[in-house]
Amino acid sequence: MAVLSDDLSWFLILAESEHIGEAAAELRMPQSTLSRWLGRLERRLGTTLFDRHGRSLALNTRGAALGRRLRAAVTQLDLGESEVRRLLDPETGLVRFDFMHSLGTWLAPRLIHGFVDDHPRADIHLHQGTGRDLIARIRDDEADVALCSPRPDHDDLRWLEVLRQPLALCLPSDHRLARLSRIRLADVAAEPFISTPGGFNSRDLLEEVAADEGVEVNVAFESDELSTVAGLVVSGVGVALLPADDPYLQLPGTVFIPLATSRSREVGLIWRAGQEPASTPGLFLDSARAVLSSGR
Incomplete structure (x- = not known):
């Protein structure tokens, strides 16, 4: 049995036997010690937990309520101990x-x-x-x-x-620069950009490349998902700076032109x-x- 806070596990044994002598023998302690513990607990709670009948005890409603909560606590402590043991096994x-x-x-x-x-x-x-x-x-x-x-x-x-992902400009396939084999950010700086919000790495890269080339870009649309960014490019509302080799961003209706930069993701x-x-x-x-x- 798990040891409870304030060592109340003895109470469950006493509540089960309803006899000071039997419970003390099971706990391997003097009866006087167990009686003293019970008295201290009852004083702390401000009520009796057993009705006394000579040497025998009868658990009253207050003692029964405490016993139910203590048993639930024991169950949770046992589960916690089992969980710790499980976590110590890497395979589980x-x-x-x-x-x-x-x-x-x-x-x-x-x-x-x-x-x-x-x-x-x-x-x-x-x-x-x-x-x-x-x-x-x-x-x-x-x-x-x-x-x-x-x-x-x-x-x-x-x-x-x-991995290190090279960067590319994602353009609609009918864009005027779609046939280029290499491109600079400055070539499309005047166009609306689609990017992730501030704090996302893709947005940081866009701003860093813009700073490298000394240009400013207008981010007109934002999305948390790069797949949505690529989808908006297909719709023709803007262009985007994206990883060149992400297989799930190569949507029909887009072209990815390698960016002239030493930066990568x-x-x-x-x-x-x-x-x-x-x-x-x-x-x-x-x-x-x-x-x-x-x-x-």
Whole structure:
């Protein structure tokens, strides 16, 4: 039986036997000690918990109410102990995996599928967010591993680069510049842009490239999802800066023209320094490395 706060587990034994002598013998303590504990508890609660009949006790309604709550507490403590033991086994533990919205259609599912195949008894909790949000969640111990961009500049985090995505301008296929083999942001700076909101890595990259070229861009439409950004390009309402090699963004009606820039979108896995390798998050990282190296 789990030990309760203030060591009240003895009360359940006494409530079951309703006899000081029998309960003391089971608890291997003097009867006087058990009687003293009961008296102290009753004084603290300001009421009796048993009706006295000589050496015998009869649990009253107040004692029965306390007993029900204590039994429920014991059950919860036992469940908590079992949960801790389960979490100590990496194969049956939990990994909290976060990823950016734009990676949820292709790269994140590959890593999730590989982990579930390799470790079917483990639990995995998923969360999506912006790169900055995911970095904060890892540092705050709200997640174990995150797939994000860009590389964080924090000594308490570790980074495994997964890929570097070249950048391209996504234009409608009937755009006047659609046949170019290479393009600069300045070539379309006067046109309306579609991008993610401020704080998203894709928006940061757009602003950085614009600063490199000394131009300003007008972001007329925003969406959290890069697939929606590409869909809006198809509709003809603007152009967009997007990763050149994302297979789920290559929509019919768009062209992706490589951007003349040295910048790229770096994508990687992050986790806290000191992450125990022999843990469920450690198994997830091992599985991710295997998936990425094998092309699964």
